[in-house]
Amino acid sequence: MKAITQAKYGPTEVLRLTEIDRPGVKANTVLVRVQAASVNAGDWHLMRGSPFLARLMFGGLLKPNIKVLGFDVAGTVEAVGQAVTRFQVGDHVFGDLSECGFGAFAEYATATEEALALKPNNLTFTEAAAVPGAAMTALQALRDIGQVQPGQRVLINGAAGGVGSFAVQLAKAFGADVTAVCSSAKVARIKSLGADSVIDYAQVDLSQKEVYDLIMDVAAYRSVFDYLPLLKPQGTYVLVGGAIARLFLVMILGSAISTLSNRRVKSLIVKPNTTDLTVLKDLIEAGKLVPLIDHLYSLEEVPEAIRRLEQRQVVGKVAIRI
Structure with a gap:
């Protein structure tokens, strides 16, 4: 072959x-x-x-x-x-x-x-x-780590990539209010996926206070500490991809940061399985995921x-x- x-x-x-x-x-x-x-x-x-x-x-x-x-x-x-x-x-x-x-x-x-x-x-x-890989990553980050609920405000950084584009749709399917972050050239295509708002990553306002229940970081090139002020108390930051140094920081110090900040700081290790593939299949056939x-x-x-x-x-x- x-x-x-x-x-x-x-x-x-x-x-x-x-x-x-x-x-x-x-x-x-x-x-x-x-x-x-x-x-x-x-x-x-x-x-x-x-x-x-x-x-x-x-x-x-x-x-x-x-x-x-x-x-x-x-x-x-x-x-x-x-x-x-x-x-x-x-x-x-x-x-x-x-x-x-x-x-x-x-x-x-x-x-x-x-x-x-x-x-x-x-x-x-x-x-x-x-x-499979990208959508399962998004599913497990939002559902299992982020424990997303209807009506919550969710920020997805890196929304234009494979994982991010599925995350936008899955968060909407779970009933969340979704803010997607990507480059200015990709805003229109990501808006078409159903995001409630789309922000150019260069225009993210890090001075906002306690805006989101969940932040999913698919392109972690900013520090987790930059995003913590945007999370509500008991909110969750999930690191999925980006700079390796950022990943190691969250893997090693996530528990300590969580305790000190009163926010949950987690990284994701994806676990491929047929059950989640079937969940994705059902969402796709229901027209909720493309x-x-x-x-x-x-x-x-x-x-x-x-x-x-x-x-x-x-x-x-x-x-x-x-």
Whole structure:
């Protein structure tokens, strides 16, 4: 089969379109004929081996253990192991392969049942592939960490990215009043997702006091301390993405900051699972969630797709048609 592979860490030039063996099916796995994939920040972190923590988490201190990147996938079930009960050959599925060894940038990939769900009926494979990682991140940040409630005021910083664009829609689906923050060039597209107000990130008024019940920071390039005054007492700040130094600060000192500030300061570690994929499927089929795709590339163009994402000019998701 054809796949995008890498033998060393580095820029997009280390990625090559090659022929490799099709993965085999184990008793508890599903073989998926990949119809589409999408690109995430995690892909370019693993490609570059940076930050170094990525190497520690996934192995390969000097060279990558993961030869085929990509974890967002949508496709058709080609074969199932004898212990598989949820899926059968011919099913249209989508899912997150980040706990199954990755491998979505290829013509075939394997996954456990827990990594997949049936594809939403009203999405194409390309649209469905844009959903799993980003939408599941947004869902768990808002519902599980943020515990968002109807009528609450929610600020989403970094609303124009993959996670942010889903977060805007999910927060509205949960009944919140949503303020989205993005660059001025992206305001119109994010407004179309249903945000109650959209602010240019350069115009965020940090002098406001106790405005929001929940702040979801998908692009954490300002300090958490800049945002704390905007939170109501007992409000929640959830860090999802951005500068690594900001992430480590919240991971290490979040509990102490929470105690001293009377606000909850948390970071998110996403846990892919079929239950949340099914929640997202139901929301999509109910018309409450729509993937926003910035650009579509072929398998051969995966390096260019990752390069586009690294430049941080993407609105929504970058998809790959296999």
